[in-house]
Amino acid sequence: MNEVKKSLFAGVAVAIAAGMVFVGSAARDRIDLGQRYADNSPLAGQTLLATRDNSQEVPEGDYFYEMSELLKREYVEPITDPQKLATGAVRGMVGSLGDPDSIYMDKDEFAIFQNQRNGLYEGIGADLDLDLAGGPKTKPGEKKSVHGVQPTGEDPQEAASYFPRVPKVTVVAIAPGGPADKAGVKVGDVAYSIDDHWVMNGPELQKFRLAQLAFGAKKLSLPELNVLRKDMRAKLERALMPLKAKNRLETGKSGGMTVIWLRNGQKVSTQLSRGTAQMSIASPKGYVLKFDSKAATGLKQAIAGKTEVTIDLRNNSQGDYSAMRECLAVVAPTGNYGVLQSDRKDKPEPLLVSKGNAHPPTITLVVDRSTRKVAEIFALALSSHFRAKIVGGPTGDDRVVQEVVPLPDGSGYTLNVGTYKTSATPTTVAVKGGSRIE
Amino acid sequence: MNKALKAITVGAGLAACFAFGYGWRDIQHGQAPSARSISALLGVSSSSTSLSPEQVFKQNYNRILTTYTRQLSPTDLKYAGMEGLLASLGDPHTIFMPPKAAEEFHDETMANFFGVGARLGPDQLGAKVAVVFEDGPAYTAGLRAGNIITAVDGKSVVGKDIDTIVRTIKGKEGTYVHLTVIQTGKDKPAAITVRRGRIITPTVTGKYLEDTKVGFLSIESFSEPTAAQFDKELAKLEQHDMRGLVIDLRENPGGLLETAKDLLSRFVENKVVVTMRFRDGQEETERTYGGSLHNFKYPIVILMNEDSASAAEIFAGALKDYGKVTLVGNHSYGKASVQNVFTLVDQASAKITIARYYLPSGRFIGRKVDEDGVFLTGGLEPDVKVDLSFDVEPTYGDPKSDSQLRKALDVITGGAPR
Numbered sequence: 001m002n003e004v005k006k007s008l009f010a011g012v013a014v015a016i017a018a019g020m021v022f023v024g025s026a027a028r029d030r031i032d033l034g035q036r037y038a039d040n041s042p043l044a045g046q047t048l049l050a051t052r053d054n055s056q057e058v059p060e061g062d063y064f065y066e067m068s069e070l071l072k073r074e075y076v077e078p079i080t081d082p083q084k085l086a087t088g089a090v091r092g093m094v095g096s097l098g099d100p101d102s103i104y105m106d107k108d109e110f111a112i113f114q115n116q117r118n119g120l121y122e123g124i125g126a127d128l129d130l131d132l133a134g135g136p137k138t139k140p141g142e143k144k145s146v147h148g149v150q151p152t153g154e155d156p157q158e159a160a161s162y163f164p165r166v167p168k169v170t171v172v173a174i175a176p177g178g179p180a181d182k183a184g185v186k187v188g189d190v191a192y193s194i195d196d197h198w199v200m201n202g203p204e205l206q207k208f209r210l211a212q213l214a215f216g217a218k219k220l221s222l223p224e225l226n227v228l229r230k231d232m233r234a235k236l237e238r239a240l241m242p243l244k245a246k247n248r249l250e251t252g253k254s255g256g257m258t259v260i261w262l263r264n265g266q267k268v269s270t271q272l273s274r275g276t277a278q279m280s281i282a283s284p285k286g287y288v289l290k291f292d293s294k295a296a297t298g299l300k301q302a303i304a305g306k307t308e309v310t311i312d313l314r315n316n317s318q319g320d321y322s323a324m325r326e327c328l329a330v331v332a333p334t335g336n337y338g339v340l341q342s343d344r345k346d347k348p349e350p351l352l353v354s355k356g357n358a359h360p361p362t363i364t365l366v367v368d369r370s371t372r373k374v375a376e377i378f379a380l381a382l383s384s385h386f387r388a389k390i391v392g393g394p395t396g397d398d399r400v401v402q403e404v405v406p407l408p409d410g411s412g413y414t415l416n417v418g419t420y421k422t423s424a425t426p427t428t429v430a431v432k433g434g435s436r437i438e
Numbered sequence: 439m440n441k442a443l444k445a446i447t448v449g450a451g452l453a454a455c456f457a458f459g460y461g462w463r464d465i466q467h468g469q470a471p472s473a474r475s476i477s478a479l480l481g482v483s484s485s486s487t488s489l490s491p492e493q494v495f496k497q498n499y500n501r502i503l504t505t506y507t508r509q510l511s512p513t514d515l516k517y518a519g520m521e522g523l524l525a526s527l528g529d530p531h532t533i534f535m536p537p538k539a540a541e542e543f544h545d546e547t548m549a550n551f552f553g554v555g556a557r558l559g560p561d562q563l564g565a566k567v568a569v570v571f572e573d574g575p576a577y578t579a580g581l582r583a584g585n586i587i588t589a590v591d592g593k594s595v596v597g598k599d600i601d602t603i604v605r606t607i608k609g610k611e612g613t614y615v616h617l618t619v620i621q622t623g624k625d626k627p628a629a630i631t632v633r634r635g636r637i638i639t640p641t642v643t644g645k646y647l648e649d650t651k652v653g654f655l656s657i658e659s660f661s662e663p664t665a666a667q668f669d670k671e672l673a674k675l676e677q678h679d680m681r682g683l684v685i686d687l688r689e690n691p692g693g694l695l696e697t698a699k700d701l702l703s704r705f706v707e708n709k710v711v712v713t714m715r716f717r718d719g720q721e722e723t724e725r726t727y728g729g730s731l732h733n734f735k736y737p738i739v740i741l742m743n744e745d746s747a748s749a750a751e752i753f754a755g756a757l758k759d760y761g762k763v764t765l766v767g768n769h770s771y772g773k774a775s776v777q778n779v780f781t782l783v784d785q786a787s788a789k790i791t792i793a794r795y796y797l798p799s800g801r802f803i804g805r806k807v808d809e810d811g812v813f814l815t816g817g818l819e820p821d822v823k824v825d826l827s828f829d830v831e832p833t834y835g836d837p838k839s840d841s842q843l844r845k846a847l848d849v850i851t852g853g854a855p856r
Contacts, residue, residue: 058784060499060516060519061496064491064496064520064523066782074780075532075790076529076792077717078717083494085526086523087526088522088524088527089495089522090498090519092518092519092521092523092525093515096514096515096521097502097506102506226828226829342506342507342508343507343509344506344509405498405501415505
């Protein structure tokens with residue numbers, strides 16, 4: 001064996017050895033993390049390994065395992081379903097975010113949510129949102145205790161002490177011909193009570209708290225406070241947490257309910273019968289675009305050979321972010337259309353169209369308050385870059401991007417991964433688009 | 439021969455490299471690979487189709503940590519997962535406590551912490567001293583109930599939240615805190631320096647009600663020193679002419695079963711306190727001790743409400759079953775289970791329901807609620823039901839404003855006009 005051969009051999013041996021180290025490490029990843037979830041992350045480029053350098057006292061997997069074993073040994077009843085423990089842990093983590101755009105849903109709720117994404121509604125036939133407007137939403141860098149009381153939790157008494165973060169259950173889209181539509185419910189209505197169950201309401205809790213403080217400062221008499229106290233106690237005894245109220249309105253195909261809504265500060269009572277309804281537009285003013293897996297193909301056909309296209313984006317409050325990106329590539333040239341901002345990244349993730357349509361038709365978008373989430377992002381991305389004219393409006397002002405994560409037992413959750421910001425200046429939008437989108 | 443040896447050496451070398459790669463994550467964490475991860479390697483092909491609960495947890499933990507819009511603390515997220523894990527059992531008393539909460543819980547049960555030995559309430563000028571514990575450091579230093587603390591260590595606390603003020607006053611044993619205090623009758627604020635020490639919080643307070651000649655004992659919780667404090671306060675009351683005793687268990691969340699047993703031994707000897715039923719059907723019975731019997735020569739009434747729970751319900755329920763007391767007020771909470779606190783390596787702890795308990799009469803008083811969490815059944819039923827009236831701002835223990843206490847006094851005095 002000459003020297004060249006020897007060094008070659010040594011090189012190969014080292015490469016094989018290194019290869020085995022890598023294979024071993026990969027095998028461990030596979031075992032620890034299971035099969036990688038399908039990468040539908042809008043913030044693509046993240047890998048699971050990103051968390052490997054977190055030094056923790058007890059690795060989370062071992063912690064979970066030890067805790068499950070402790071329960072199996074000690075809990076008063078036998079643990080029959082260990083998967084339930086995992087789902088419970090996920091629910092706990094999602095709940096700890098205290099974010100109305102990151103919500104855990106049990107099996108039934110998640111099935112209803114998936115149907116809604118396909119346009120099929122039950123309950124009152126409307127899309128409801130947990131709206132924290134006016135409250136402290138997700139301020140960048142805000143340090144929140146994950147152990148604090150969650151506004152979407154189960155205990156009304158505890159939530160009462162947490163009023164600023166109680167979201168409003170707000171109607172954001174109504175299925176034409178559905179129960180809510182028939183009963184005269186309007187977009188923007190806020191659920192105040194359902195069958196005499198008061199829906200937890202931040203401003204009212206705050207008012208009561210202020211009255212208590214006024215009494216403490218001797219600015220309010222005891223009889224006056226007692227009137228409020230009696231009223232608040234009666235309300236709290238039959239209070240519905242916002243998330244529960246939302247579920248109650250969105251669930252069920254039969255039976256009636258009385259719902260009182262807040263509309264422009266006035267209480268409006270409605271009689272509703274549950275049923276099924278299709279989310280659509282009563283009289284569409286153009287091509288109806290739904291951001292699902294077939295959206296891009298359909299849009300391509302719709303614009304084929306045309307120089308002018310009108311797209312109706314009303315009643316469009318649920319959609320898939322990656323489907324929207326594909327649609328953007330169909331009607332917009334290659335370029336940068338804004339950013340997804342989150343406070344966890346040094347650099348926001350750009351909304352890029354890498355293989356766009358160099359010669360798109362002139363596009364008009366029809367929007368209103370029921371144009372939300374990815375539909376709103378689509379409208380804003382196009383209009384702020386002079387790629388579309390906006391008709392109607394203003395839009396729903398909700399540009400949060402959510403991931404939808406299914407879990408093995410049929411439940412699932414949404415995860416807020418960022419908020420869309422246009423790279424153009426708001427003034428330009430207003431002038432060009434002629435609507436108050438920003 | 440030589441060839442075979444070479445092949446074995448090469449094979450072993452490759453295996454070693456694989457093992458190194460496999461264990462790399464553990465080496466990064468500065469620990470040896472666990473036996474569990476090694477056994478998982480051997481079973482890798484069979485477990486890859488469906489995810490184990492642990493894998494489901496880890497996947498989602500990683501996803502939330504890396505993709506959520508806000509930066510999260512990995513430790514806090516892990517703890518939130520553990521809270522959810524225990525909550526998934528649907529038992530409100532099986533809970534996870536992160537290290538800080540675990541420490542507070544421990545302090546509460548032990549009823550001793552380090553501080554100055556005073557209880558504070560909010561005040562426009564800072565904090566108003568509500569109670570100064572007898573023989574505590576604050577008492578020795580001259581702090582009295584009614585004083586108003588306006589500054590701590592030279593810094594004004596005017597307009598500060600009461601919890602914040604308490605936190606600044608608390609501290610390590612042996613250190614000093616300087617308080618600026620307004621005392622009635624003095625025109626200048628006084629400077630009081632208190633040496634922080636170990637505090638034993640009083641859980642029992644006694645009060646002799648002159649008008650009715652009835653003793654009033656309020657038990658705040660069943661902590662370590664409660665039985666001794668009960669004896670001390672009772673002895674003070676019994677120096678008076680006593681026609682009856684009211685034991686106030688309202689808002690008493692319970693505490694240690696041992697303390698309830700200890701206290702019950704003043705009333706009954708060698709009697710069943712509770713029967714606990716564990717997961718394997720095994721039963722365990724707790725009995726009162728002999729030799730601690732106290733001679734109560736007067737009728738006893740227990741005041742309770744929906745916030746009387748756990749050890750408080752065992753105490754009241756056992757006394758009721760043995761015909762020693764009359765229960766007055768509202769139904770109690772209905773917590774009929776026993777928890778054990780498991781301390782974990784990182785000082786977090788898990789409080790886990792390990793048994794259900796039955797009162798001496800065999801009754802089970804577990805709370806039942808409807809889907810909205812509204813109370814349906816459970817708890818101890820009062821013999822005389824009476825709501826607390828809010829017509830005047832009620833102060834517990836004051837017969838003038840405490841309507842439930844008034845009813846209790848009526849029961850003792852036979853409803854005779856006072």
